[in-house]
Amino acid sequence: MTRRLREFYYITHILNLPSILREGILSHAEVERRGIEPVTVYDVGVVSWRQEKITPDGHSLWEYANLYFNPRNPMLYRLLMEHKNTEIAVLGVRKSILNTPGSFVTTGNAARSETEILPKEKWTERADEILKGIDVEYWSEADGSKRRIMAEVLIPQCIPPETIDAIYVANDEAREAVLKLVRSSGPPVVLEPRMFFAPTRMYSLTTRLQLVEGDMFFSRMQTLTISVNTVGVMGKGLASRAKYQFPDAYVVYQDACRKRLLLPGKPYLYKREASLDAALADDTFPLPLTNRRTWFLFFPTKRHWRERSRIEDIEAGLVWLVQHYQQEGIESLALPALGCGLGGLKWADVGPLMCRYLSRLEIPVHIHLPLERSVPEEQLGREFLLK
Numbered sequence: 001m002t003r004r005l006r007e008f009y010y011i012t013h014i015l016n017l018p019s020i021l022r023e024g025i026l027s028h029a030e031v032e033r034r035g036i037e038p039v040t041v042y043d044v045g046v047v048s049w050r051q052e053k054i055t056p057d058g059h060s061l062w063e064y065a066n067l068y069f070n071p072r073n074p075m076l077y078r079l080l081m082e083h084k085n086t087e088i089a090v091l092g093v094r095k096s097i098l099n100t101p102g103s104f105v106t107t108g109n110a111a112r113s114e115t116e117i118l119p120k121e122k123w124t125e126r127a128d129e130i131l132k133g134i135d136v137e138y139w140s141e142a143d144g145s146k147r148r149i150m151a152e153v154l155i156p157q158c159i160p161p162e163t164i165d166a167i168y169v170a171n172d173e174a175r176e177a178v179l180k181l182v183r184s185s186g187p188p189v190v191l192e193p194r195m196f197f198a199p200t201r202m203y204s205l206t207t208r209l210q211l212v213e214g215d216m217f218f219s220r221m222q223t224l225t226i227s228v229n230t231v232g233v234m235g236k237g238l239a240s241r242a243k244y245q246f247p248d249a250y251v252v253y254q255d256a257c258r259k260r261l262l263l264p265g266k267p268y269l270y271k272r273e274a275s276l277d278a279a280l281a282d283d284t285f286p287l288p289l290t291n292r293r294t295w296f297l298f299f300p301t302k303r304h305w306r307e308r309s310r311i312e313d314i315e316a317g318l319v320w321l322v323q324h325y326q327q328e329g330i331e332s333l334a335l336p337a338l339g340c341g342l343g344g345l346k347w348a349d350v351g352p353l354m355c356r357y358l359s360r361l362e363i364p365v366h367i368h369l370p371l372e373r374s375v376p377e378e379q380l381g382r383e384f385l386l387k
Contacts, residue, residue, distance in 0.1 A: 005131065007165060008067035008098075008153050010091040011076055013039040014178050017089060017167065021186050025091070025159035028062040041079050041088065049284060050111045055104055055154065056119065064154035066110065067093055070134040071168070072195050073150045075109075077218075078281035085170040085196050089178060092166035092187075097159055098123065104154040105130065108147040111284045115147065117154070138217060140245050141279070150282065170196035203380055209358055209365050211380060212334075216368045217241065218280070221334040223269070223295040227309075227343070229302040230264060232257035237342050242296065245279065248272070249296050262298055265316025269328050270296040295330070297321075301339040309343025314350065318357035325361055332364040340370045347375050355385040 010025050016038045023036065028051070031038060050061040068075070071090045079088055098105070098120055105123050107130060108115040118126060133148030140146060167182070167189045169175050178189045193200055199214030216224060216238070226242050228234065232254040234243040243250040252270045253262070262268040276294035299317050301309040317338075325333070338354060339345035347370055358365045369375055378384060 005069070005095055005127075007092045007095055008069065009071035009168075010065070010067050010093060010159070011041070011071060011079060012089055012091065013041045013083070013087055014089045014169075014174065014181060015039040015087075017178060017181050017186065020091070021161050021164065021182060023158075024161045025065045025067075025093070025155075025164070027065045027157050029060070030063075030065075030157045041083055053111050055117050057102070059156075061110055061154065064104070064156055065159045067097070067153040067155065067159070069130065069151045069153070070149055072197070073134075074139065074146055074280060074282035075150060076195075077197060077277075078283075080196060081277055081281055085198065086174040086177060088170070088196070089174070090168040090192075090195060091164050092168060092190075093159060094163050094165050097155060097163050098153055100155050102156045106152045106154065108133065108144070109150040109282070109284055110152045110154065112147050114144070137215070138241065138245060139280075142247070146282075166190050168192040168195055170198050205355060205382055205385060206359055208361065208363065209355065210367070212366045212368045214368065216334050216336060216366075217245070219334040219366060219368075221332040221364065221366055222293075223297050223330045223333045225267075225297045225299050225333065225335040225338075226253075227301045227336055227338055227341070228253060228262070228298045229305045229307075230257060230262055230300050231304055233305045235305055238336055246272075246296070248274070252296075253298050256298065262300060264300050264303055264310070264313040266320055267297055267299045267317050269330070270298065271329075272296060297330075297333070297335075299335070299338060301343050309339030309345050311339065311345060311349060311353065314338045314345075315353055315357075318354065322357055322360050325363065330363065333358075333361070334366045334368060336368050337370045341372050348379055351375075351379060352385050352387065359386060 053061045103120040104117050105120060106115050106117050130151050134151050136145055136149055139149050164187055166187050167178055169178055170193050175189050175191055197218040199212045201213040203211040226238050228239050234240055234250055256262040256268040272295055275292060277292055301314055337347055337350055340347050340350050354367055
């Protein structure tokens with residue numbers, strides 16, 4: 001079932017909010033006509049690229065204020081690479097704005113040649129298709145989901161300020177900054193860390209070891225850990241997602257299994273040279289150079305995909321990690337709750353085991369809590385996990 005459309009979204013620098021709440025959300029062309037000098041968050045190349053794209057009625061995309069169906073998309077990811085998350089806000093605009101005469105909807109990123117730009121009258125006819133395209137947690141260039149999740153609504157010239165119902169921010173620091181700018185005159189300021197690819201909660205156990213509630217594949221850690229079996233099958237869970245998003249990782253994993261480089265108690269480190277940011281961020285216009293490279297640590301939690309995880313194998317793998325992380329060059333590490341998903345193990349057993357070993361690492365370590373079920377609060381404290 002596709003998501004229910006609640007509102008549309010506009011991404012901006014928080015310093016633009018007073019002007020937007022006074023003048024409305026303006027197209028690039030209208031901003032120039034009114035002589036407004038906004039704080040720009042978009043790369044000059046991205047903006048120029050859109051200027052060249054023409055809608056069916058013969059106007060440049062510059063003549064339209066653009067809204068996204070889903071703000072948690074490759075463009076927001078790109079902007080958060082280039083700006084602090086305390087500088088970016090997402091505005092929620094009521095969906096009735098689509099009734100504006102001369103509006104369009106798109107089937108993906110409007111600047112891409114594969115994307116259709118449709119008159120708003122076609123919305124009802126194509127709604128299911130467009131909503132299905134934006135109803136994803138993650139995306140890939142290979143199957144077109146990276147383009148489709150950036151479907152847009154194009155509104156001629158100006159979106160009135162009274163149609164803005166909410167201002168979404170990533171954290172308390174951003175919320176305080178916005179409240180100082182708009183005071184009590186603006187719409188409610190809503191804390192929505194997940195929208196900004198941030199953890200919903202973090203618990204510090206030591207100065208280096210933290211528990212995290214959030215999507216590990218959007219982690220900024222250098223090395224991401226993927227739970228796997230030793231027979232070369234990525235069927236479900238995190239492994240399946242890695243196979244879908246990063247096919248090269250799947251090839252390396254299968255090769256490591258064939259050569260018996262990955263065994264129970266012996267993880268395998270893939271020092272991936274490609275940028276994870278390049279896979280996730282909008283690249284309609286070339287990305288700025290980035291030196292960030294994300295490695296994958298294939299950690300065996302099962303011997304065969306049909307079997308349950310064995311806690312003794314997990315402990316043996318943690319021993320290997322403690323002994324080898326420095327010589328392998330691991331600088332920071334994110335791990336799932338090993339064996340606690342499809343492996344059938346309990347956090348009450350795995351959590352203390354992981355924390356006992358990982359607290360010895362002299363690097364930042366994030367343990368991502370199980371997604372399948374919530375963990376009781378009493379099993380998240382130092383007393384329970386580091387006793």
